[in-house]
Amino acid sequence: MKRPTPRKLFLGCLRKKTIDMRKWYKFIPDETAFKRGYIEKDESYLDHAQAMGGYAADEAYRSKADFFKKYFFNFQSSCLEYYDIFLKKYLKKTEGILSVGSGRAVNELRLIEEGYRITCSDLAIVDSYKQARSLFGDFKYLKYNVLEGPAPEKYDAVMALSLIYLFNNWELERFFENISASLKSRGHLILDSAGSPDNSLSYFVHDIILKYEAKLKCVIKQISERKRYKIVTKKFGYRRKDEEIIDAASKANFELTGCERYAYLTDFKRSCILRGMIQYCPFCKNVLGYFGKRIPYIRMFNFRKRG
Numbered sequence: 582m583k584r585p586t587p588r589k590l591f592l593g594c595l596r597k598k599t600i601d602m603r604k605w606y607k608f609i610p611d612e613t614a615f616k617r618g619y620i621e622k623d624e625s626y627l628d629h630a631q632a633m634g635g636y637a638a639d640e641a642y643r644s645k646a647d648f649f650k651k652y653f654f655n656f657q658s659s660c661l662e663y664y665d666i667f668l669k670k671y672l673k674k675t676e677g678i679l680s681v682g683s684g685r686a687v688n689e690l691r692l693i694e695e696g697y698r699i700t701c702s703d704l705a706i707v708d709s710y711k712q713a714r715s716l717f718g719d720f721k722y723l724k725y726n727v728l729e730g731p732a733p734e735k736y737d738a739v740m741a742l743s744l745i746y747l748f749n750n751w752e753l754e755r756f757f758e759n760i761s762a763s764l765k766s767r768g769h770l771i772l773d774s775a776g777s778p779d780n781s782l783s784y785f786v787h788d789i790i791l792k793y794e795a796k797l798k799c800v801i802k803q804i805s806e807r808k809r810y811k812i813v814t815k816k817f818g819y820r821r822k823d824e825e826i827i828d829a830a831s832k833a834n835f836e837l838t839g840c841e842r843y844a845y846l847t848d849f850k851r852s853c854i855l856r857g858m859i860q861y862c863p864f865c866k867n868v869l870g871y872f873g874k875r876i877p878y879i880r881m882f883n884f885r886k887r888g
Contacts, residue, residue, distance in 0.1 A: 603779055605746065605820050606788065608795035610802055611813045636685050638712035645694070645716060652687045660879055663843040664688050664742055664773065667881040671771055671839060672697060676737035679763065681727050682744040685709060689740075690717050699740075702732070728755050731762035739763060739770045745826070746775035746818035753826075757833035761886055770835065770884045777848050777876040779820040786848050786876065787820075794852055823880060830884050839883035845873030 641651040653661050665688060672678060674696045680689045683701035690713065693699050702725035707713075710722050725732060727741075728748075739760050748756055760770050777783040792812075799810040827837050849855040849869050858865040 603819050603821065605776060605817045606792075607815045607817045608792045609813045609815060610795055610799045610810050636707035636709050638709040642709065642712045642716055648716065649687075649691065652685060653691060656687070660743075660844060660847070661688055661691075663879050664881070665691060666843075667773075667839075667841055667883075668692060668740065668771060671769065671883045672738055672740070674698070678738045678740060679732055679736040681725070681739060681741040681760070683707075683722070684743075686713065686722070688742060690720075693717060693720055700736075727759050728752055729759075731759050735763060735765045735768070737765055737768050739768070741770070741772040743773065743775045745772060746820070749819065750829075753829050754832060757830050757835065761833040761835065764886045766886070766888060768886050769838070770830075770882075770886070772882055772884075774821065774823075774826060774880040774882075776818065776820050777878050778880070779822050779825075780875060782872065783820060783848065783876045786852070790852050790855070794854065826882065830882075834887045835884035836887055837882060838885045839881075841881050842874075842877035842879065843881070844878040845870050845876070847878035848876050849873060 641647045653665075668688065669692075672692070676698065678692075678697060678699045680686065680699055680701045681703075683689055683703050685707060686701045689699045689701050694717065700721040700723060702723040704724070704726055706722050706724055714720065723733070732739075741756075741760070745753060745756065757770075764770065777786075795812055799812060802808065802810045823840070830837070846859060846866070846869060850859060855869065859869060860866075
């Protein structure tokens with residue numbers, strides 16, 4: 582059976598034909614790819630930690646200023662600063678807060694410094710925990726898998742950043758169920774979508790522009806380095822519409838009480854070509870910023886537990 586061309590897939594998308602745009606792929610030029618053309622998404626803590634560059638302590642742990650300079654202010658197009666704005670809007674210092682999937686716990690440590698009572702957690706306690714405690718003082722860090730059951734105790738609030746893109750539909754529903762069971766009555770959950778929404782524009786950027794740009798990089802590398810390169814396709818996670826996230830939360834007895842969107846240019850900046858246009862052409866930056874409102878990289882939600 583002949584496979585449809587990318588152009589036909591994209592046009593079909595615009596005509597609202599049925600197409601699977603939920604799976605989020607990344608395309609990586611690799612000289613060792615001839616034996617492995619496809620990589621599954623991170624399934625374990627070690628896989629994800631490695632993909633994130635590891636969680637070991639480094640020179641940034643010399644001081645709080647160095648730590649926040651490297652991991653808060655200069656990290657992924659200021660996304661942690663956007664998280665911070667929303668978190669401070671909805672969290673209270675009097676609340677007992679659980680962070681799920683904390684990783685290096687950068688946003689959490691930023692809030693702990695300002696007097697918030699946060700317990701961090703992840704599938705394993707990160708390698709840098711000891712150094713973080715010596716730098717920031719004693720704070721709790723639990724080994725906890727949110728897909729296996731509720732937390733050991735109930736909290737006033739739960740936060741989950743850059744996490745739910747890893748979950749399939751069943752895991753997402755399980756996530757909301759266990760978070761609901763981990764919250765006190767009328768407790769609330771703050772999370773982000775961890776990626777742009779599932780629509781035709783995000784498909785065009787991620788699955789066409791970035792894919793063929795990666796192929797172009799392969800050709801350039803082969804010519805300049807005289808090595809064989811091939812694209813490795815990595816299943817990165819899932820993209821969802823706002824409505825799908827809200828519906829999954831509603832099934833677990835949550836109601837939406839706050840939502841904000843940020844970072845309209847982030848997905849465009851993944852492309853070397855579009856990043857150059859944004860950097861050197863103010864008109865292109867304004868145009869892409871306008872269209873970028875359809876694909877905000879950060880969508881923050883505050884859900885209140887009913888009853």
